[in-house]
Amino acid sequence: MSKNTLKKAQQSASRAQNRPRSAPETLDRIQGLEREIAGVLQAMQEKVQQFEYMSDFSALLNSSLDTSLVREKALEATCKLLRCETASLFLVDRKKAELYWETALGDTGKELQRSVRLPIDNRSIAGYVAMSGESVIVNDIANDPRHFKKNKVADGASDSAPKFETRNMVCVPLRARGQTIGVLQALNKLPLFRGEKGTRALFHDDDRKLLESLSHQVAIAVENSRLYENLKQSFFDTVEALAEAIEKKDRYTGGHTKRVVHFSLCIAKYLKLTPEQVEQIRLGALLHDVGKIGIEDKILKKQAPLEGPEWDVMQTHPTLGFEIMSRVEGLKDVIGGMRFHHERWDGKGYPLGLKGDEIPLIARVIAVADAYDAMVSTRPYRKGMDPQMAYDEIVKNRDTQFDPVVVDAFIQAFQNEKMGRGSGKLASNPTNLSNCD
Numbered sequence: 001m002s003k004n005t006l007k008k009a010q011q012s013a014s015r016a017q018n019r020p021r022s023a024p025e026t027l028d029r030i031q032g033l034e035r036e037i038a039g040v041l042q043a044m045q046e047k048v049q050q051f052e053y054m055s056d057f058s059a060l061l062n063s064s065l066d067t068s069l070v071r072e073k074a075l076e077a078t079c080k081l082l083r084c085e086t087a088s089l090f091l092v093d094r095k096k097a098e099l100y101w102e103t104a105l106g107d108t109g110k111e112l113q114r115s116v117r118l119p120i121d122n123r124s125i126a127g128y129v130a131m132s133g134e135s136v137i138v139n140d141i142a143n144d145p146r147h148f149k150k151n152k153v154a155d156g157a158s159d160s161a162p163k164f165e166t167r168n169m170v171c172v173p174l175r176a177r178g179q180t181i182g183v184l185q186a187l188n189k190l191p192l193f194r195g196e197k198g199t200r201a202l203f204h205d206d207d208r209k210l211l212e213s214l215s216h217q218v219a220i221a222v223e224n225s226r227l228y229e230n231l232k233q234s235f236f237d238t239v240e241a242l243a244e245a246i247e248k249k250d251r252y253t254g255g256h257t258k259r260v261v262h263f264s265l266c267i268a269k270y271l272k273l274t275p276e277q278v279e280q281i282r283l284g285a286l287l288h289d290v291g292k293i294g295i296e297d298k299i300l301k302k303q304a305p306l307e308g309p310e311w312d313v314m315q316t317h318p319t320l321g322f323e324i325m326s327r328v329e330g331l332k333d334v335i336g337g338m339r340f341h342h343e344r345w346d347g348k349g350y351p352l353g354l355k356g357d358e359i360p361l362i363a364r365v366i367a368v369a370d371a372y373d374a375m376v377s378t379r380p381y382r383k384g385m386d387p388q389m390a391y392d393e394i395v396k397n398r399d400t401q402f403d404p405v406v407v408d409a410f411i412q413a414f415q416n417e418k419m420g421r422g423s424g425k426l427a428s429n430p431t432n433l434s435n436c437d
């Protein structure tokens with residue numbers, strides 16, 4: 001094309017561009033622009049929402065160590081961010097080289113069986129992601145070679161929930177400290193508009209990137225909550241070891257601590273307490289006699305009733321326990337249970353002669369459980385009392401020795417729980433102790 005021809009063509013195009021448009025043409029153009037603006041606005045709104053979901057989730061991570069809450073919120077964030085039907089989280093069981101199902105979300109999630117386990121290999125998509133450390137988008141799951149139907153291995157949500165059909169998914173690894181610790185799945189992309197129902201919504205690379213960003217935070221949260229749980233478990237193990245130590249020292253009261261824990265939890269069941277309060281009662285009951293470590297053996301192991309001065313020594317055990325354990329920060333809420341379990345509702349107990357509500361609730365519960373077990377237990381110098389007689393004795397002392405509310409709970413526990421047996425049977429058969437835990 002010559003320079004002249006080119007110039008003419010450009011002039012003609014320019015004239016065509018600038019020529020006055022007809023009314024229908026202008027309307028079309030305006031409508032097109034409106035659609036474009038609506039699309040841009042929609043995309044912007046979506047980005048703003050995504051940012052809000054991310055920052056809400058980050059705020060939660062900074063404020064909670066509640067493992068199940070963090071995991072549930074992680075899946076909620078996944079569904080909102082990626083606009084999908086449900087989400088699930090698998091964690092790696094390193095010993096068995098398997099993934100185990102940890103959490104799934106919503107009604108669909110509730111249908112899933114918690115027993116789902118997947119091998120870490122290419123027989124399932126989640127297993128492949130855990131094995132390779134690569135994220136995957138699968139929009140046609142029925143034809144994916146890793147799909148469970150071809151391999152007879154459950155793939156995330158689909159195999160375990162009969163009414164649920166997985167159409168597509170994004171699956172990303174959770175990585176912490178250089179290792180894959182699990183996988184996060186977003187399942188079944190939802191259409192953008194309700195009107196799109198019937199059209200098949202697909203996952204795109206943007207979804208993968210979003211889920212990967214979220215997975216970094218989820219991995220940290222999962223790892224933190226694991227570390228916290230381990231720490232908590234070590235703490236409970238230490239407390240149990242201490243309780244065990246006192247059982248070993250005072251073999252004549254064999255099983256007493258375990259039974260007091262059991263009776264205390266049975267009573268707590270009828271007191272409308274929070275899970276934290278119940279846990280405090282459990283720990284307080286475990287440790288209630290730990291101060292006996294400081295009581296000399298000739299008094300502790302005496303095979304006859306104690307004399308006056310010996311009683312004075314024995315009555316120091318709540319204070320000794322308090323002195324031993326008060327430096328443990330994690331026990332500050334349960335220490336009162338140990339220190340005041342021999343106080344009486346009417347103020348005639350020891351070590352301080354506290355009265356009524358001055359005595360911490362944990363101690364009032366342990367007091368009833370402790371007294372009941374002391375009565376039904378056989379000692380070298382006397383036979384254990386019949387449970388019904390011990391029960392009558394507790395009820396008789398309602399409002400004098402014992403808190404009436406706690407005695408009312410004890411009455412219900414005695415009628416409904418396994419509390420009617422003496423030391424030997426309860427101690428030798430741990431299943432008898434498990435129903436109130």
Ligand SMILES: [Fe+2]
Pocket residue numbers: 288289317341342370
């Ligand atoms: Fe005691």
